[in-house]
Amino acid sequence: MKLATLKDGSRDGQLVVVSRDLAQAHHATGIAGTMQHLLDDWNFVSPQLEDLAATLNDGKARHAFVFDPRQCMAPLPRAFQWVDGSAYLNHVELVRKARGAEVPASFYQDPLMYQGGSDDFLGPTDDAVFASTDWGIDFESEVAVVTGDVAMGTSPDSALDSVRLLMLVNDWSLRNLIPAELAKGFGFLQAKPATAFGPVAVTPDELGDAWQGGRVHLTLESRWNDRSVGRTEAGPEMSFHFGQLIAHVAKTRRLRAGSIVGSGTVSNKDWGHGYSCIAEKRAIETIESGAPRTEFMQFGDTIRIEMRGRDGQSLFGAIEQRVAPLAP
């Protein structure tokens, strides 16, 4: 089942079911008004939406309409939790190597994760607004899961059973604000502005065999200013699977329905795959020639992030954003 949230002037938008080919949508009116409502009462609500999705995919839904990603908010326009991992250790190794630092041994057992702001997410085609390009504006292409309720102290394997939906993420990062916040040790507030999500959230069965071992075994494409800069493989090099990330957070507390857990920048050892964030490109340049050559993003730059299923069909629809200056 594929689901989206349409802009309707409200803070949480309007839940719709979307056809597998992303061509048609249908309001979920009478079943659930919002994505959070679905997640709060998954066992009761989701079978009814699955029925509607089947009717829509069969072309038999009477009030179907054309699906337009430009009308989408983030699937969860605001959420009660957003935690992001850095589960591709190649990314961590690259960035550290570029600044001559070692990766601590513990990083191979203990996932690096941060608690993000979740009160104000961007829709897939919303402008990303910043006051200054001096901050080092960068995209980060990722995948994320949305969980149901998770018990405190859950194991990585049972944590996987809590995965309700998958989403596409652009975890906007302000690279030049990161060093100072890292040094304080308290995590990111200013360096991680509003995060954007792909148009459609999907249940794991939509991925077929590509959802395996708590990982998404598909290719993630990033196009910066309409040039393909990354075709990274999200599956095999994810050092911690989503169950491990969820269990890490749940060690000392419960997670409640609608918690979003991200993978971190998808990254591969083979540089031929390109990159899912500019910081990595600059790290490679630094390792190869002593200094970065590629600049971070400028006002007017665009970023397009998309992932296709094994059938070639866009799985989540595309994130297509433009970097824009804050109005004075």
Place this chain on the structure above:
Amino acid sequence: MKLATLKDGSRDGQLVVVSRDLAQAHHATGIAGTMQHLLDDWNFVSPQLEDLAATLNDGKARHAFVFDPRQCMAPLPRAFQWVDGSAYLNHVELVRKARGAEVPASFYQDPLMYQGGSDDFLGPTDDAVFASTDWGIDFESEVAVVTGDVAMGTSPDSALDSVRLLMLVNDWSLRNLIPAELAKGFGFLQAKPATAFGPVAVTPDELGDAWQGGRVHLTLESRWNDRSVGRTEAGPEMSFHFGQLIAHVAKTRRLRAGSIVGSGTVSNKDWGHGYSCIAEKRAIETIESGAPRTEFMQFGDTIRIEMRGRDGQSLFGAIEQRVAPLAP
């Protein structure tokens, strides 16, 4: 106006208006069902609740009932944002001095804050459940504000205009998990489990003159196992006021209605005031005699946190929690 959220089996509970003396309450049915609903539509909803509060305080509300804090959830049982400052620099100085570290000069201009989990808050009398006392279980007595919508790049002064409500906080901390998370630089996930809040959220006018310059000029009492261990002054030594804390977060992003911003452990230079967290007591012991003598909390321990207005009346009601082991 004083407001609370009563347990009703739902995830967000039931909004009620509470009398100034915390004796009576009245359902807000027909005005707003939940605290988040009020915050989402403050300008329309709050005047209606103010009318109800006036009637209740006059003893003329026809369906008033006895207010019982044990029936309370956190005023916001789950929120879209919880960020906590460390605005009392004396606390930072003490803890660092105890481990022989300097306070960086930047800490006096740039507030230390972390993004907390907000999907699962504890009510004022809910047990605080942990799997192990080895984690170094500690309370932290604080105050917090709840904001309306805040624009990106707002100034500290205009940020203060967004303050809608004040609350009492117990920011549970697992001290022995903090060093490892601090070293990773990505902030706290495991070291900051579910946070608890006082029974009642209040509008700033309930504080009268005690709400001044973005600070709460009142005494915060902490009673550990029924022994008063802290009577700290929350006002004069708050190095960054709430407007500064909000503006710090809003530098690169908007804050949306219902964001909770905490003060951090209330701390005074004069040790005669006692302490609002055990870590500080242990820091003082270390500075005075080379090692801490006071242990962190054990299963069965209780903590009571309360703040009285200048009239002697309990402002928010009391947080009264027991430390309990996780059921196997």
